[in-house]
Amino acid sequence: MTASDPVVLIVEDEPDVAETYRLWLTDSYTVETARNGDEGIEKLDGSIDVVLLDRMMPGLSGDEVLEHIRREGIDCRVAMVTAVEPDFDILEMGFDAYLSKPVKSDELEQTVANLLERSTYDILLQEYYALVEKRATLEATKNASELSDHDEYERLKTRLDELRDELSDTLGGIEDDDDFVATLRNIDEN
Amino acid sequence: MYDLSGVFELDALTGLPPGATVLVADTDGADTTSWLYDAVQQGLEAGEGAVVVSTEEPAEAVLDRLDGARDEPQSVCVVECQGTERSSRMRGDGVFVYSVPSPDDLTGIGLGLSACFDRLEAAGYESGRIGFVSLSSILGATGDQATFKFAHVVSSRLGSAGYLGLFGLAQPHGLESRRILSEAAELTVELKHTPTGTAGRIWQQQTESEWHPLAGSKR
Numbered sequence: 101m102t103a104s105d106p107v108v109l110i111v112e113d114e115p116d117v118a119e120t121y122r123l124w125l126t127d128s129y130t131v132e133t134a135r136n137g138d139e140g141i142e143k144l145d146g147s148i149d150v151v152l153l154d155r156m157m158p159g160l161s162g163d164e165v166l167e168h169i170r171r172e173g174i175d176c177r178v179a180m181v182t183a184v185e186p187d188f189d190i191l192e193m194g195f196d197a198y199l200s201k202p203v204k205s206d207e208l209e210q211t212v213a214n215l216l217e218r219s220t221y222d223i224l225l226q227e228y229y230a231l232v233e234k235r236a237t238l239e240a241t242k243n244a245s246e247l248s249d250h251d252e253y254e255r256l257k258t259r260l261d262e263l264r265d266e267l268s269d270t271l272g273g274i275e276d277d278d279d280f281v282a283t284l285r286n287i288d289e290n
Numbered sequence: 291m292y293d294l295s296g297v298f299e300l301d302a303l304t305g306l307p308p309g310a311t312v313l314v315a316d317t318d319g320a321d322t323t324s325w326l327y328d329a330v331q332q333g334l335e336a337g338e339g340a341v342v343v344s345t346e347e348p349a350e351a352v353l354d355r356l357d358g359a360r361d362e363p364q365s366v367c368v369v370e371c372q373g374t375e376r377s378s379r380m381r382g383d384g385v386f387v388y389s390v391p392s393p394d395d396l397t398g399i400g401l402g403l404s405a406c407f408d409r410l411e412a413a414g415y416e417s418g419r420i421g422f423v424s425l426s427s428i429l430g431a432t433g434d435q436a437t438f439k440f441a442h443v444v445s446s447r448l449g450s451a452g453y454l455g456l457f458g459l460a461q462p463h464g465l466e467s468r469r470i471l472s473e474a475a476e477l478t479v480e481l482k483h484t485p486t487g488t489a490g491r492i493w494q495q496q497t498e499s500e501w502h503p504l505a506g507s508k509r
Contacts, residue, residue: 192376225442233434236466236470239496267446272450273450274449274450275450280400280403280443280447281400283443284397284399284400284443285400287436288396288397288436
């Protein structure tokens with residue numbers, strides 16, 4: 101791991117399980133661990149990108165930690181780790197992904213990678229909007245010949261073309277409903 | 291391929307690929323809603339499925355506007371902005387309805403759309419038209435930024451589902467908002483009043499076509 105790696109926080113009360121996850125992730129990510137929900141909340145700051153949250157823990161449950169994250173508007177992605185296949189609609193619950201125990205290493209790596217890709221999508225979408233808004237303002241205040249001589253306008257158009265491509269490459273441009281709803285939730289929260 | 295030229299007689303609207311999205315925007319208070327319903331209705335008549343996201347009217351009013359719903363209730367789903375919490379129900383006639391409390395609940399609208407896509411797929415519909423009546427309420431409730439992102443993300447989702455998206459945008463809205471939202475759709479149909487009825491033109495890639503009278507403009 102290096103200082104610029106994404107940061108994953110594992111909140112898990114079973115030390116062996118937490119250590120297993122840490123070993124699987126440590127090559128690609130900076131990994132932090134918390135032994136219960138309270139410690140998890142203490143460690144949650146702006147540096148955390150993805151939280152792996154055990155649902156059933158003594159003290160604060162995973163659901164309560166998630167509620168705290170959403171209420172405080174902490175900008176991170178949350179994968180809930182559950183002992184049994186959830187019987188509820190996971191999209192309704194407000195977390196971004198779930199994993200059923202026992203979690204396999206490739207499953208864990210894939211989930212973390214997908215959640216980070218969603219964050220990338222959100223950042224690109226924000227830049228895309230900012231440029232579209234800027235272009236609309238220029239078009240509303242300048243006529244066609246002024247625009248054709250306008251360097252910034254040309255740069256905007258070039259970058260917009262690039263962003264369209266980057267967005268359709270990221271997440272395959274929102275192919276499934278989990279990505280779809282999670283992306284909309286992020287818009288609602290910001 | 292989807293064809294909207296039977297509703298709007300504009301050349302650009304023939305042969306729209308699956309996943310295309312069209313913004314239907316008025317420029318001076320011309321009615322966009324009935325045009326949007328006509329486009330959805332025509333899809334139903336061609337055997338396609340339909341989802342209507344209705345920000346103002348309840349599902350009952352939506353279904354009154356669509357004849358196709360009576361013949362094939364499983365072909366139509368409605369997302370309405372009514373009530374106080376997210377919920378879903380199956381009407382007695384077999385039409386699926388998802389309710390969200392208000393047009394600023396974008397997550398809820400997304401959940402409703404996902405549920406509707408599942409229904410259409412289960413009923414065997416591989417193509418369908420998704421009408422938003424209208425983005426104006428979402429714009430009023432959440433502003434340019436959230437509405438643009440919403441329309442973009444919905445367009446992307448429709449792209450992978452292969453449905454045709456139709457976003458209605460009525461007054462009041464400013465020109466800048468319209469131009470911003472145009473970027474989230476493949477192309478924009480702009481409507482205006484004329485002494486002889488409604489006229490339409492295409493806005494695409496920062497270029498507008500000439501205005502054409504629309505023959506369906508008995509409205």
